[in-house]
Every structure is written in C-alpha cells, then in structure tokens.
Amino acid sequence: MSSPMDPHAARSALDGAASSAERVRSRARWLSTYMGAFAVGFAILTLVIGLVEPPVLRYAGFLGGWAVFTAVMVLWARRQPAHLRGSARRMAPAWGLTAAAYGIAIAVGTPARLGDVAYWSVAAVVVATPLAVGALRERRA
Numbered sequence: 001m002s003s004p005m006d007p008h009a010a011r012s013a014l015d016g017a018a019s020s021a022e023r024v025r026s027r028a029r030w031l032s033t034y035m036g037a038f039a040v041g042f043a044i045l046t047l048v049i050g051l052v053e054p055p056v057l058r059y060a061g062f063l064g065g066w067a068v069f070t071a072v073m074v075l076w077a078r079r080q081p082a083h084l085r086g087s088a089r090r091m092a093p094a095w096g097l098t099a100a101a102y103g104i105a106i107a108v109g110t111p112a113r114l115g116d117v118a119y120w121s122v123a124a125v126v127v128a129t130p131l132a133v134g135a136l137r138e139r140r141a
Contacts, residue, residue, distance in 0.1 A: 030080045031087055032139035034073060035094065039131035041069050042098055043124040050109055050120030084141055094134025101127045 045066055052058040105123035113119040 029139060030077075031083070031091065032135045034077055035091060035131050035135035035138060037073060039098070039128040039135060041066070041073075042102060042131065043128035046102065046105055046124040046127045047120055049106060050114060050123065051117065053115065084138075087138065087141070090138060090141060091134050094130045094137075097130035098127060101130065 045062065048058060048061045048065065052061055101123075105120075105127055109116070109119055109123060
C-alpha cells in the first residue's frame with residue numbers, strides 16, 4: 001500500500017495535472033483554425049464558381065485550387081498532436097450545413113446567375129458562415 005500524500009505533494013500533483021490539461025487543450029485549438037481556413041476556402045470556391053470567366057479558368061481554379069488547398073489542409077491536420085474530446089460531434093453540423101448551403105448555392109446559381117456579383121457574394125457568405133461559426137465555437141470549447 002502506498003502512503004497518503006501530504007497536502008503539499010497533493011497540491012503539486014493537482015497543479016501538474018492542471019498544467020498538463022491546459023497544454024493539451026492549447027495544442028488542440030488547431031481545429032478552429034482548420035475550420036476557419038475551410039470557411040474562407042469555401043467562400044473563395046463559391047466566388048470562383050460563380051464569377052470567374054471563361055469557364056475553362058473557372059473549372060481549373062475549382063479543380064486545381066481546391067485540390068491543392070484540401071491536400072495542404074489535410075496534411076497539416078494529420079501533423080496535429082491533440083484533439084479535444086467531442087470535437088467531431090461539435091464540428092459535424094457546421095460541415096453539413098456548409099455542404100448543404102454550397103450545394104444549394106451552386107444548384108440555384110448555375111447557370112442562371114453566373115457573373116452576378118450580388119448573388120455570388122451573398123452565396124459565399126452564406127456558405128462560409130456555418131464553418132466560421134463552428135470555428136469560433138470550437139475555439140471556446
């Protein structure tokens with residue numbers, strides 16, 4: 001059997017545990033940056049789809065730019081050492097709402113509204129908002 005800790009040793013152990021927990025939490029904050037970057041990426045992607053002419057540049061920007069951006073973000077995410085408990089559950093609605101908004105914006109806006117700056121600007125904001133809000137909420141988790 002181990003002997004009971006004296007109050008000083010107990011306080012020191014609790015302080016060490018709190019310090020370790022805070023270090024893990026700070027290292028897990030990367031997910032909010034990841035979500036924020038994807039919010040910006042989706043906004044830019046939405047603008048590219050709706051406003052870039054000629055179509056060959058639109059689709060090159062869409063396919064090439066998005067592929068490079070996504071690859072860089074996934075590689076960066078794989079290098080991150082910590083995740084907060086429940087982060088997948090917290091971020092799933094933001095990803096789902098962004099995907100739905102993007103799909104609706106594309107379905108409504110192409111081809112009828114190609115080149116319409118007002119439509120695509122609003123669409124970009126609407127598409128990015130769920131991930132941006134999710135990023136802010138994850139930062140506070």
